[in-house]
Amino acid sequence: MTVDEVKIGGLGAKRRRVEDSRFIRGMGNYVDDITLPGMLHMEILRSPLAHARIKSVDASAALAIPGVQLVLTGELLASRNLAWMPTLSYDTQAVLATDKVRFQGQEVACVVADDPYIAKDACEAIVVDYEALPVIVNPTQATANGAPVIRDDKENQHDNVIFDWEVGDQDGTDRAFAAADVVSELELHYPRSHPSPIETCGSIADFDRATSKLTVYMTTQAPHIIRAAVSMVAEIPEHMIRIVSPDLGGGFGNKVPIYPGYVVSILASILLERPVKWIEDKTGNLISTGFGRDIYLRGQMALRNDGKILGVRMHTDSDHGAFFSDAQPTKFKIGLMHAAFACYDIPVAHLTARGVYTNKAPGGVAYRCSFRITEAMFFQERMVQAAADDLGLDQAEIRRLNFVKDDDFPHRTPFGFLTDSGQYGKCLDIGLEAIGYEDFLKQKEEARKNGRLLGIGISTMTEPLGAGNSREYDILGIKMFDSAELRVHMTGKALLRTGAKSQGQGHETTWAQIVAHELGIPADDVVVEEGDTDTAPFGMGTYASRSTPVAGAAVSMVSRKIRAKARKIAAHLLEVSEEDIEWELGRFYLRSSPDSGVTIQECAMAAYSNLPDGMEPGLENNAYYDPPNLTWPFGCYIATVEVDPLTGVWDVLNFVAVDDCGVRINPMIVEGQIMGGLAEAYAMANMQFITFDSEGNCVGSNYMDYLLPTSWETPGFELHEVVTPCPHHPIGAKGVGECATVGGPAAFVTAVRDALKGPGVRNIDMPLLPDRVYEALTEGHDVSGSPPVRTDL
Amino acid sequence: MTSLFAAVTTETPVDTPIRRITVTVNGKQHTLDVEPRLLLAHLIRQGLELTGTHTGCDTTHCGACTVLIDGSPVKSCTMFAVQVDGHEVTTVEGLASASGLHPIQEGFRDEHGLQCGFCTPGMMLTAKALLDENPDPTEDEVRWALSGNLCRCTGYQNIVKSVLVAAARLRAKDNVEEDEAP
Numbered sequence A: 001m002t003v004d005e006v007k008i009g010g011l012g013a014k015r016r017r018v019e020d021s022r023f024i025r026g027m028g029n030y031v032d033d034i035t036l037p038g039m040l041h042m043e044i045l046r047s048p049l050a051h052a053r054i055k056s057v058d059a060s061a062a063l064a065i066p067g068v069q070l071v072l073t074g075e076l077l078a079s080r081n082l083a084w085m086p087t088l089s090y091d092t093q094a095v096l097a098t099d100k101v102r103f104q105g106q107e108v109a110c111v112v113a114d115d116p117y118i119a120k121d122a123c124e125a126i127v128v129d130y131e132a133l134p135v136i137v138n139p140t141q142a143t144a145n146g147a148p149v150i151r152d153d154k155e156n157q158h159d160n161v162i163f164d165w166e167v168g169d170q171d172g173t174d175r176a177f178a179a180a181d182v183v184s185e186l187e188l189h190y191p192r193s194h195p196s197p198i199e200t201c202g203s204i205a206d207f208d209r210a211t212s213k214l215t216v217y218m219t220t221q222a223p224h225i226i227r228a229a230v231s232m233v234a235e236i237p238e239h240m241i242r243i244v245s246p247d248l249g250g251g252f253g254n255k256v257p258i259y260p261g262y263v264v265s266i267l268a269s270i271l272l273e274r275p276v277k278w279i280e281d282k283t284g285n286l287i288s289t290g291f292g293r294d295i296y297l298r299g300q301m302a303l304r305n306d307g308k309i310l311g312v313r314m315h316t317d318s319d320h321g322a323f324f325s326d327a328q329p330t331k332f333k334i335g336l337m338h339a340a341f342a343c344y345d346i347p348v349a350h351l352t353a354r355g356v357y358t359n360k361a362p363g364g365v366a367y368r369c370s371f372r373i374t375e376a377m378f379f380q381e382r383m384v385q386a387a388a389d390d391l392g393l394d395q396a397e398i399r400r401l402n403f404v405k406d407d408d409f410p411h412r413t414p415f416g417f418l419t420d421s422g423q424y425g426k427c428l429d430i431g432l433e434a435i436g437y438e439d440f441l442k443q444k445e446e447a448r449k450n451g452r453l454l455g456i457g458i459s460t461m462t463e464p465l466g467a468g469n470s471r472e473y474d475i476l477g478i479k480m481f482d483s484a485e486l487r488v489h490m491t492g493k494a495l496l497r498t499g500a501k502s503q504g505q506g507h508e509t510t511w512a513q514i515v516a517h518e519l520g521i522p523a524d525d526v527v528v529e530e531g532d533t534d535t536a537p538f539g540m541g542t543y544a545s546r547s548t549p550v551a552g553a554a555v556s557m558v559s560r561k562i563r564a565k566a567r568k569i570a571a572h573l574l575e576v577s578e579e580d581i582e583w584e585l586g587r588f589y590l591r592s593s594p595d596s597g598v599t600i601q602e603c604a605m606a607a608y609s610n611l612p613d614g615m616e617p618g619l620e621n622n623a624y625y626d627p628p629n630l631t632w633p634f635g636c637y638i639a640t641v642e643v644d645p646l647t648g649v650w651d652v653l654n655f656v657a658v659d660d661c662g663v664r665i666n667p668m669i670v671e672g673q674i675m676g677g678l679a680e681a682y683a684m685a686n687m688q689f690i691t692f693d694s695e696g697n698c699v700g701s702n703y704m705d706y707l708l709p710t711s712w713e714t715p716g717f718e719l720h721e722v723v724t725p726c727p728h729h730p731i732g733a734k735g736v737g738e739c740a741t742v743g744g745p746a747a748f749v750t751a752v753r754d755a756l757k758g759p760g761v762r763n764i765d766m767p768l769l770p771d772r773v774y775e776a777l778t779e780g781h782d783v784s785g786s787p788p789v790r791t792d793l
Numbered sequence B: 001m002t003s004l005f006a007a008v009t010t011e012t013p014v015d016t017p018i019r020r021i022t023v024t025v026n027g028k029q030h031t032l033d034v035e036p037r038l039l040l041a042h043l044i045r046q047g048l049e050l051t052g053t054h055t056g057c058d059t060t061h062c063g064a065c066t067v068l069i070d071g072s073p074v075k076s077c078t079m080f081a082v083q084v085d086g087h088e089v090t091t092v093e094g095l096a097s098a099s100g101l102h103p104i105q106e107g108f109r110d111e112h113g114l115q116c117g118f119c120t121p122g123m124m125l126t127a128k129a130l131l132d133e134n135p136d137p138t139e140d141e142v143r144w145a146l147s148g149n150l151c152r153c154t155g156y157q158n159i160v161k162s163v164l165v166a167a168a169r170l171r172a173k174d175n176v177e178e179d180e181a182p
Ligand code: FES
Pocket: B054, B055, B056, B057, B058, B059, B060, B061, B062, B063, B064, B065, B066, B075, B076, B077, B078
């Protein structure tokens, strides 16, 4: 009897989430929920200045406070050669400042005390004498002649440039431009934003002198990378380190880098031989941990009069703050920026990129996206829009004209990626129909006659999700594959572990669904564990939408290994040869007599009780999966908005999202990911913004100034789906968690600009705050959020 | 000097300014000695070991710490423990009853109203206060009521749906109970 896949919670089941039973009871286990016997508490003293020499640090008053156990300063760390640590991008970062502070909020000293209140009091009692230095807050200042060198700690660093990098075909691109009828141009700033999960970062380090083992509970999206890094920095053998990432209150890229707080809590625990807990406050999180974006983009597009794109030039200037600490694949200095324009059939392109140091917090992390993809796709869509405007073409038509066609796969993108599947035109059609495109255009004209400003914006993109393959993708030389380990117990229940780490994506639910799909074991019979490096197989963790493309594929592959062994056992039980049996979900049967068969559960029992001669007992295995390519989901996002001409405030009228992420494991969870992603897209377009004054003071250091949309502002989203299976993923799935964040912002911005459209306004930088929109509307010119970088390309 | 959290006992250390308070949390009465500056959120989390109440900010904006005080939603990170002397506090741990989950908890689970779960306790308690007062809210009323609680994962759409579903179930339950009344 065949098992009903949806009933057992297999592929396509809208299975309720397993993890919710603890979360809705308040029984989750986040880092701050853990209390260890004898635990102490750590607080960080941060620099109030963005660039200053440290003349002295006096901690005597802090040490005199009862309950203070230890004060750590840069000097103390330096005496143990621990004042600096390597970053994930071959740079170094100060753990605690010694010579200078290089951004506001930089870690200067740490206090460990009996409770966090005492630790905070003691931080305030530390006296630091600073000598202020000139401050650099943008790439223009960083690259100006005679600019002070921020990283004078580095031997061969004589300016503020981190890298100059290029990709593509310069000569070919020049030829395309020479042959163009029209050249369109665009320049914009993708402002600094912060992933800002509601839970901040934190750790509890617990060094056990008796066993020499270090256990660290911490908010990390990549526990195994942390284990390797801690082993290198603290010189503790890797097998003596256990990193546990418990429940995480969101991550969005913020919890990938290694922060000084983690490192100092570890050191404090080693020195004091007691557990030390560090829980960052929100301001600390917003001003010192991995921000996203902060990049200036300019480009040109070579076009034929009919709208066909002939070539693209791009230049980016990225502001990485004081330390280059964001994880980027080693080969690609500006991440996957060169995945731009992948959904369009463009023969040639050239990109130059320059990264600089400034006196701002380090970062440039992949905030809910693959490395720099959000910036790439935003620029792509705004550039296509600029071209449509220049040529007087409809925004849907110019996209349709240039899309890679369904039967043109595999397709080489202008920068050399290989896309493998998609139905771009179909997604666009569904989107246009859902939003009522033609009707809306008429409505817009009507409304305009009555002084109302309506606009519509389309954004379409395919993006590479799921880093690796390991040929091209590594971080610090560690190849980007992932893993799964499956144990089937004798009663047919199972334990699955992977190298990924959920932060709300629901892996405990979906991974079990993949096992159910592959083996016919009900998903409820599979328990999933992640995040403990002592038990989970090695993996690169969860970010860049890589869980389903890589770890999820490993879950399929390990299940198939189990099935292959179970087949041998089944043949033994049925007393036939392997060739005589067939598989259907949950059961092997005799081809000649389909009624005789054995279930996967019976095979599991036999693996421990009745094996063929010479077979190794047990039913467990592991799989390391190195994907042959990235997965290429597609998204079409369309927003309609109304702008209030008196205030510049804009409201979303409707929003339609059409996502093609291949086969959906759990459609409910996929839709949840898309809605969450869209809310962040809206946030970036509308209000979310961290900026700096000329002194390097961070404006946006708490939720009063850094605005996250609430349930009141956030619009409703209408979702549609198209399914083009990924040709190389074992179950045809593609990444999805970030598509909406990546593709969404351009839809909102284009819609607002469309509402204002008149001569002159080509760009308003995000976030589209009412004053910016109002200025564009009344003055009729571009509104840039930040100073331009360079005038040459 | 004893640690702040260790001070949450019935014994008063001599050298710390301590106030004795009596508070009912999830139906259970506690008499506690606390430092005057101890925040309610910390009393609940560390003192009473009810870690379902989360803290996500320093400025009373995120609402992860929301509890009910005498039935009204309050951000417990912005209130001192001594201020609840003589009052009743409900935390997420007090939502379910002996007979099972509260319909709001079920609503959140059924409608995928949570992802990382960090905002969820606060969201559910704010929702409870709303539904106690207004059993049949419109979508806009739900959105307005929840606007003091931030969620970074869900985009709110499913949270709103969860609350509306819970409201409908609670009304249906009330109707049944009324019908069954003598
Ligand atoms: S922790 Fe209380 S409102 Fe954020």
